[in-house]
Amino acid sequence: MKNRVAIVGAGMTLFRRRMLESPKELSFEATRMALDSAGLELKDIQSVVSGSAPDAFDGMHMKGEYLLDGTGGIGKPNQRVYVGGGTGVFTPIGGWWNVASGMYDTCLCVAEEKMSPLHPHPQYAFWSIFDQILERPLGTTLLWIFSLEMRRYMHKYGIKEEEIASVAVKNKGNAVDHPCAQLGAKITVEDVMNSEPICWPVKRLDVSPPSDGAAAVVLASEKVAKKLTDQPVWLDGVGWTLDSTHWTNRDLAYPEYVEKAAWMAYKMAGIKKPRKEIDVAEVYDPFDYKELHHMEGLQLAAKGEAAKMAVDGVTQRDGDLPVCPSGGLLGVGNPIAAAGMMKICEVFWQLRGEAGKRQVKKDARTGLAQAWGDLMQVGTVAVMRS
Amino acid sequence: MTPGLSTRELMFEAASRAYEDAGINPRKDVQSFICCTEDFWEGISITDEYMPDQLGAVLKPLCTISSDGIVGLATACMHIMSGIADVAVVESHSKISDVLNPDEVSSFALDPIYDHHVNADPRFVAGLEMARFLKESGTKREYCAQVAVKNKKNALLNPRGVHGANLDKKAVLSSKVAASPLTELESSKTIDGSIVFVLASAQKARKLGNNTVWINGIGWSSDTPWLEDRDMAKAAYAEQSASRAYKMAGVRNPATYFDLAEVDDTYSYKELQSLEALKLAAKGKAGKMVESGTFDRDGRLPVNASGGSLGVGHMLEATGLHRMLEAVLQLREQAGRLQLPKVKKAVVQSWRGIPTATGAVAVLGN
Amino acid sequence: MKEGKYLDVVYKFEPKYSWAAGVAISRFLAELKEGRIIARKCMNCERILVPPRMYCEQCFRPTDEWVQIKDTGTINTYSVSHVGTDARRLKTPILVAVVDLDGATPGMGILHNLGEVEPSKIKVGMKVKSVWKSSSERQGAITDIRYFRPTGEE
Numbered sequence: 075m076k077n078r079v080a081i082v083g084a085g086m087t088l089f090r091r092r093m094l095e096s097p098k099e100l101s102f103e104a105t106r107m108a109l110d111s112a113g114l115e116l117k118d119i120q121s122v123v124s125g126s127a128p129d130a131f132d133g134m135h136m137k138g139e140y141l142l143d144g145t146g147g148i149g150k151p152n153q154r155v156y157v158g159g160g161t162g163v164f165t166p167i168g169g170w171w172n173v174a175s176g177m178y179d180t181c182l183c184v185a186e187e188k189m190s191p192l193h194p195h196p197q198y199a200f201w202s203i204f205d206q207i208l209e210r211p212l213g214t215t216l217l218w219i220f221s222l223e224m225r226r227y228m229h230k231y232g233i234k235e236e237e238i239a240s241v242a243v244k245n246k247g248n249a250v251d252h253p254c255a256q257l258g259a260k261i262t263v264e265d266v267m268n269s270e271p272i273c274w275p276v277k278r279l280d281v282s283p284p285s286d287g288a289a290a291v292v293l294a295s296e297k298v299a300k301k302l303t304d305q306p307v308w309l310d311g312v313g314w315t316l317d318s319t320h321w322t323n324r325d326l327a328y329p330e331y332v333e334k335a336a337w338m339a340y341k342m343a344g345i346k347k348p349r350k351e352i353d354v355a356e357v358y359d360p361f362d363y364k365e366l367h368h369m370e371g372l373q374l375a376a377k378g379e380a381a382k383m384a385v386d387g388v389t390q391r392d393g394d395l396p397v398c399p400s401g402g403l404l405g406v407g408n409p410i411a412a413a414g415m416m417k418i419c420e421v422f423w424q425l426r427g428e429a430g431k432r433q434v435k436k437d438a439r440t441g442l443a444q445a446w447g448d449l450m451q452v453g454t455v456a457v458m459r460s
Numbered sequence: 461m462t463p464g465l466s467t468r469e470l471m472f473e474a475a476s477r478a479y480e481d482a483g484i485n486p487r488k489d490v491q492s493f494i495c496c497t498e499d500f501w502e503g504i505s506i507t508d509e510y511m512p513d514q515l516g517a518v519l520k521p522l523c524t525i526s527s528d529g530i531v532g533l534a535t536a537c538m539h540i541m542s543g544i545a546d547v548a549v550v551e552s553h554s555k556i557s558d559v560l561n562p563d564e565v566s567s568f569a570l571d572p573i574y575d576h577h578v579n580a581d582p583r584f585v586a587g588l589e590m591a592r593f594l595k596e597s598g599t600k601r602e603y604c605a606q607v608a609v610k611n612k613k614n615a616l617l618n619p620r621g622v623h624g625a626n627l628d629k630k631a632v633l634s635s636k637v638a639a640s641p642l643t644e645l646e647s648s649k650t651i652d653g654s655i656v657f658v659l660a661s662a663q664k665a666r667k668l669g670n671n672t673v674w675i676n677g678i679g680w681s682s683d684t685p686w687l688e689d690r691d692m693a694k695a696a697y698a699e700q701s702a703s704r705a706y707k708m709a710g711v712r713n714p715a716t717y718f719d720l721a722e723v724d725d726t727y728s729y730k731e732l733q734s735l736e737a738l739k740l741a742a743k744g745k746a747g748k749m750v751e752s753g754t755f756d757r758d759g760r761l762p763v764n765a766s767g768g769s770l771g772v773g774h775m776l777e778a779t780g781l782h783r784m785l786e787a788v789l790q791l792r793e794q795a796g797r798l799q800l801p802k803v804k805k806a807v808v809q810s811w812r813g814i815p816t817a818t819g820a821v822a823v824l825g826n
Numbered sequence: 827m828k829e830g831k832y833l834d835v836v837y838k839f840e841p842k843y844s845w846a847a848g849v850a851i852s853r854f855l856a857e858l859k860e861g862r863i864i865a866r867k868c869m870n871c872e873r874i875l876v877p878p879r880m881y882c883e884q885c886f887r888p889t890d891e892w893v894q895i896k897d898t899g900t901i902n903t904y905s906v907s908h909v910g911t912d913a914r915r916l917k918t919p920i921l922v923a924v925v926d927l928d929g930a931t932p933g934m935g936i937l938h939n940l941g942e943v944e945p946s947k948i949k950v951g952m953k954v955k956s957v958w959k960s961s962s963e964r965q966g967a968i969t970d971i972r973y974f975r976p977t978g979e980e
Binding site: 077127128129130132133134135136137138139140141142143147148149150151152153154155156157158164170171172174175176177199200202203205206312313314315316317318319320330331334335338342447448449451452 | 468493498499500503504505506507508509510511512513517518519520521522523524525526527531534535537538539540541542543544565566568569571572679680681682683684685686696700701704812815816818
Binding site: 195197201206207208209211212213214215217218221222223225226229270271272273274275276318320322323324325326 | 843845847851855875877879883902903904905906907908909910911912913914920922923924933934935936937938939945950967968969
C-alpha cells in the first residue's frame with residue numbers, strides 16, 4: 075500500500091430516539107468534537123467524506139448536499155458514500171482512499187443520521203428498500219429479512235433463542251458505561267425471552283432502536299499524523315463487498331459477503347489468524363443474533379460456534395475476545411450511518427486506552443469494526459492498530 | 461426513453477459493451493465497482509442493493525457515491541492510486557422515464573425550512589442564477605440563446621442527439637418561459653441511458669492495449685448549499701474543481717491549452733458561466749466568444765461539439781459521464797461524423813444540477 | 827433538556843414512480859397471470875434462475891432460455907410478523923417465508939406469504955404449494971399467488 079493512514083481524532087453526539095438538533099447541527103457537533111480531539115481547525119482539512127443512509131428518513135433528495143455546511147464541506151472536495159447500513163464503517167474507508175491515494179493529507183469523515191422526521195415511524199422508510207414489483211406488494215418490512223435470516227441461522231446450527239439473547243444482555247449492559255447511549259440497561263435473558271414478539275423469532279429486546287445521532291473521525295497521512303499526535307491509530311486494513319440483489323436465492327445462514335470483506339481488510343493489514351490477532355471487535359449488532367452471525371463471517375468464530383463463545387463469556391469486556399465493549403447498536407442506539415461510525419470511534423478510543431469504564435481488560439493493540447447493510451448484502455470492515 | 465427495459469437490463473447492456481471494449485471479464489479482472497446514483501431518482505432506498513448483478517460485481521467491492529459521474533471517476537482514480545485496485549469500473553444512469561413527478565423530486569432537494577415552500581417549478585433557482593449572472597458578467601441575453609442554437613445544431617451530427625435541432629436565436633428566445641429569464645429551449649430535457657467506464661492503472665492499461673485515454677487531472681468541489689449565501693453569478697464549484705484538476709495535470713494556460721471542451725450546459729447560461737469559471741474565457745467575455753464563433757465546431761476551441769445536454773439530453777448524475785464519453789470518443793478518433801481533427805487534450809466539466817453548487821472537472825489526454 | 831418551544835415543519839413528500847419491469851419480469855408477470863411460474867436458464871453454469879433475469883450474475887453473460895417450473899416448493903425459512911410496514915401492531919400476524927421452488931436450481935427461493943397453517947406448526951423444510959387467485963382475479967402481479975400452503979407431505 076502506498077501511504078499509511080491514521081485516525082487522529084474522533085467525536086460523537088448523543089444517540090437518542092429524537093434529537094431536537096437539525097441534521098446539519100448534529101453533523102456540526104460531531105465534526106467539531108472530532109476536530110477538537112485532533113487539535114485541528116476546519117481550514118486544516120483538505121477533503122470531506124460524509125455518510126448518511128436513506129434520504130427517505132429526512133424526506134430530502136440529495137441529502138449529502140444539504141448537509142454540507144454541517145459536515146464542513148463548503149469549498150472542499152466532498153464525497154458522500156452510501157452502502158446502506160454498511161455506510162458507517164464505509165465512511166472512514168472513503169476517507170482512507172482520499173489519503174492513501176496521495177491526493178490529500180487530511181480528511182474529515184462524518185456519518186449522520188436523523189431517522190425521527192419520518193412519520194408515523196422510521197420503520198416505514200425501509201419498505202422502499204424492497205423490490206418494487208416482486209416484494210413490496212406483499213407488505214414487506216425490514217424486520218422480515220432479519221427474522222427470516224435469524225430463523226435460518228438458528229435452524230442450520232441448532233442455536234437457541236436464549237443463547238442469542240445473551241448478546242442483548244451483554245450489549246445493553248455494556249452501554250450503561252457509554253455516555254451517549256440511548257438504551258443502556260441491566261437486563262436478563264429472561265427479560266429478552268419475555269419481551270413481545272415483533273416478527274418471530276425476533277422479539278422487542280432482540281432489536282436495536284431507531285435513533286438520531288452523528289459521529290466523526292479525522293484521518294491524516296503518516297507524516298501529518300506523526301506531527302499531530304504520538305498516539306495515532308492506524309487504519310491498516312479496509313475491505314468491502316456487496317452480494318447479489320437476489321437475497322432469496324442465497325443461504326442466509328452464513329454471511330459470505332462479510333467473510334470476503336474481512337479477508338480483503340485482513341490481507342491488507344497482514345492478518346493471517348484473525349481469531350488470535352484481533353484483540354477487540356466492534357461487530358455490527360442491529361439484532362442480537364447478528365453479532366454472532368457476523369462473528370462467524372469475520373472468522374472470529376467457526377460456523378455455528380459464536381453462540382457458545384458468547385454464553386461462555388469469551389466476548390465480555392474481560393474475556394479473551396471482547397465484542398462490542400461500547401454496548402453496540404443494541405445498547406448505544408442505531409442511527410444507521412452514525413452507528414457504524416460510533417464503532418470506529420470506540421475502537422479508536424479502546425486502542426488508545428481512552429475508553430474509561432468501557433476499557434477492555436486485555437491490552438488491545440489491534441481492533442476491528444464492521445458494519446452490514448442492504449438486503450443481507452454488504453460487509454464493510456476496518457482493521458485498526460495502535 | 462426506454463420503457464421496454466428495466467434499469468438493470470439497461471445497465472447490463474452498457475456494462476457488457478464497456479467490458480468488451482476494454483477486453484476484461486468483470487468476474488475476474490475488476491477490483492472495484494462504483495455507482496453514482498441518488499435514491500429518489502430510482503424510487504428505491506439504498507439503490508446499491510440493485511446494482512451488483514448486472515455489472516458482474518456479485519460478492520465484489522461495490523459502492524455508491526451519491527454524486528455526479530465524474531466524482532465517481534475520481535473515486536476510481538483514488539482506488540487505483542491507493543493500490544487497492546488495478547481495474548475499476550464506474551457506472552451511472554438516468555431512468556427518468558420511471559419517475560412520474562420529477563419536479564416534485566427536484567423540489568425536495570431544496571432546504572425544507574427556508575426554500576421548499578416556494579411552490580413553483582424548481583427551475584426558479586436557475587432563473588435566479590441566470591438573472592444574476594447576466595447582470596454581473598454584462599453578458600447580452602441573446603448570447604445565451606446562441607449557446608442553445610450552437611449545441612442543438614451540433615447534436616444533429618450526433619447519433620445520440622435526441623434533442624438536436626436547427627434553430628435561430630429568435631426561436632429560442634421566443635419559446636415558452638421556463639423560469640424567467642430562462643426559456644424552455646434553453647433548458648435541457650432529461651433522457652434515459654446508462655454509461656459504464658473502465659479505468660485501469662498505467663501498468664494494466666499498457667497490457668490491455670491501445671486506445672487508452674489518460675485522466676491527467678481531476679478535481680471536485682462544493683460551494684455552500686445555502687441559496688441565500690451563494691454568489692449566484694459565479695460557478696464557484698467549477699472554479700475550485702478546475703483549479704485542482706489543472707494543478708494536477710500541470711495546465712498553466714487553460715485558455716490556450718485545450719483542443720476540446722465538454723462543459724455543463726444544463727441551461728444555456730451555464731455554458732457561459734462554466735467557461736469563465738474554467739478560465740477558458742476571460743470574465744464577462746464568454747458570451748461574445750460564443751457569438752463570434754470561437755466555440756463552434758470549426759472554431760478555435762470547440763465547446764460541446766457533441767451537442768451537450770441541450771442537444772443530446774440531460775442524464776441526471778450520469779451527465780458528467782456522458783460528456784466524458786463524448787470527449788473520450790473524440791480523443792480516440794472514434795467520434796464518427798462528430799470527429800474533430802487533432803484532438804489531443806480535452807477538459808470535461810459537470811454540475812449536479814439545481815439546487816446544488818457541486819461539480820467536477822477532468823483533464824484528459826491521449 | 828431546556829424547557830421551551832421548538833419549531834416543527836411538517837410536509838408530505840410523494841414522489842411517484844412507474845417502474846419499467848423490463849423484459850424478464852414482464853414475462854414473469856405475464857406468466858403469473860396465466861397461473862404459471864417461469865424461470866430463466868443459463869447454459870453456462872446450468873442454473874435455473876427464479877426470479878428470472880436476462881443476465882446470469884455469476885457468469886456475466888445473457889441467460890439462454892425460458893423454463894417452466896412448478897408452483898410447489900420447500901420452506902427455506904419463515905417468520906411470523908406481528909407488525910405492519912409502519913411498525914404498527916397487526917391484529918392477525920402475517921406469515922412470511924422464503925420458498926425454494928421445485929424445478930429451479932436448489933436454493934432458488936422467492937419471498938411470499940404462507941396461509942392455511944398454524945404458526946406453531948410451520949417448519950423449515952416443509953413442503954408447500956401455491957394457492958392462486960381465480961383466473962379472472964389475476965392481474966399479472968406477484969399477488970396473483972395468494973400464498974403458499976402446506977401440502978401435508980413430509
